[in-house]
Amino acid sequence: MGEVWAKRGNRISLVEHKGNYFIVPRLLVTANGGTCLRPWVLDRLLSMSQLKKDSDDALSVTYHPGFACNLTCSYCYQVDSSGLRPQNKRDKAITTEQMARFLAGYARDMGKSEFSVTYLGGEPLLYIKDILDFHRCLTKFMPVNGSFLVTNGVLVNEENIKYLKIIDCYTIQITIDGAEDVHNMYRKTKSGWGSYRKIIDSILLLLQEGFYVSIRVNVTSVSINSIESLLDDLYINIGHPNNMSIYFALIDNTNMYHDSIKESNEYIDKYVNAYRVAVKKGFKISRPGHSGYCSTCRTPRSELGYQPEGVVLTSSGKLYSCWDSAGQQSMEVGNVIDGYNPAAYEKSWVQCGYLDCNKLSQREAINSVILMLKDEFNMIL
Numbered sequence: 001m002g003e004v005w006a007k008r009g010n011r012i013s014l015v016e017h018k019g020n021y022f023i024v025p026r027l028l029v030t031a032n033g034g035t036c037l038r039p040w041v042l043d044r045l046l047s048m049s050q051l052k053k054d055s056d057d058a059l060s061v062t063y064h065p066g067f068a069c070n071l072t073c074s075y076c077y078q079v080d081s082s083g084l085r086p087q088n089k090r091d092k093a094i095t096t097e098q099m100a101r102f103l104a105g106y107a108r109d110m111g112k113s114e115f116s117v118t119y120l121g122g123e124p125l126l127y128i129k130d131i132l133d134f135h136r137c138l139t140k141f142m143p144v145n146g147s148f149l150v151t152n153g154v155l156v157n158e159e160n161i162k163y164l165k166i167i168d169c170y171t172i173q174i175t176i177d178g179a180e181d182v183h184n185m186y187r188k189t190k191s192g193w194g195s196y197r198k199i200i201d202s203i204l205l206l207l208q209e210g211f212y213v214s215i216r217v218n219v220t221s222v223s224i225n226s227i228e229s230l231l232d233d234l235y236i237n238i239g240h241p242n243n244m245s246i247y248f249a250l251i252d253n254t255n256m257y258h259d260s261i262k263e264s265n266e267y268i269d270k271y272v273n274a275y276r277v278a279v280k281k282g283f284k285i286s287r288p289g290h291s292g293y294c295s296t297c298r299t300p301r302s303e304l305g306y307q308p309e310g311v312v313l314t315s316s317g318k319l320y321s322c323w324d325s326a327g328q329q330s331m332e333v334g335n336v337i338d339g340y341n342p343a344a345y346e347k348s349w350v351q352c353g354y355l356d357c358n359k360l361s362q363r364e365a366i367n368s369v370i371l372m373l374k375d376e377f378n379m380i381l
């Protein structure tokens with residue numbers, strides 16, 4: 001995979017180098033994506049953007065309380081080829097306090113003074129009491145300055161909202177898979193019901209209660225054709241309040257799901273257009289996921305001795321490199337008792353995003369969105 005990606009727009013051009021974006025005069029990029037920028041200029045720009053990133057005071061922690069789920073999405077990346085979900089048995093010797101103690105020590109070693117925590121599952125709301133316990137324990141060691149929940153939205157109710165408020169978790173990501181009929185084809189409850197209407201009700205409830213809702217629209221070669229009608233329905237039912245944003249996420253191939261059409265140029269054009277339509281309809285949008293250099297897992301697995309910048313932890317006390325491998329058998333890269341195990345990095349270090357050379361179309365799609373937004377709407381995400 002080339003180090004530098006570049007594309008010429010109508011008014012400006014965009015250059016991406018190691019996950020960092022630089023807007024340059026249009027003619028510095030050729031029609032076929034070559035750039036006239038000298039390597040030392042790119043390196044200088046890159047080092048300046050790295051300096052900005054390193055100033056974050058919070059250690060990013062992703063906590064998986066368990067992997068059970070109340071839905072049966074057809075592409076679920078956590079299900080193995082036999083249809084089984086990750087097992088996450090807690091070693092009785094490992095307590096929540098030991099997890100918190102490890103995280104606080106690790107944060108201090110990294111020069112951090114607070115935590116930022118993301119709760120993920122399976123479906124994390126199935127484990128809300130465990131989350132409460134984890135949060136309380138963390139705050140005994142170091143302040144938590146930001147909690148985020150990634151949920152399918154079906155279990156959002158008054159009681160769970162009460163718990164989320166206790167842990168100050170006011171940013172919630174909820175996934176939708178296209179217009180109602182398409183979404184209900186992918187995202188069914190265990191008894192086979194489509195979850196779309198319940199999710200819309202959950203979003204409304206969260207917004208009324210003062211939460212910030214980030215809607216992640218999963219995009220496949222099927223759902224991409226229903227984006228416009230999804231946005232129409234969202235506008236009718238929800239509008240576009242200030243405390244809601246939308247982004248479109250490209251679904252990776254998984255054990256249970258394969259989509260070859262998503263490699264095509266036509267698909268990429270439709271993906272870019274989804275953003276264009278959302279902006280024109282007045283929705284607040286957020287940056288596409290998987291930019292390729294995730295702050296948690298971005299370091300190449302071959303760099304032994306490296307300290308990860310963010311921690312992915314399951315309630316069993318095991319450490320993983322990335323959300324993508326959390327809970328998977330033999331993919332842990334350490335535990336909260338012994339710390340990280342560099343000997344496991346080579347085999348088990350997984351990175352999300354398009355760094356993987358099988359995902360070149362993701363890089364093209366995401367970067368083309370960034371270019372289009374700046375070029376057509378003067379927006380930078």
Ligand code: SF4
Binds near residue numbers: 069071077122123
């Ligand atoms: S909601 Fe998430 S964890 Fe649950 S089945 Fe769907 S993709 Fe998998």
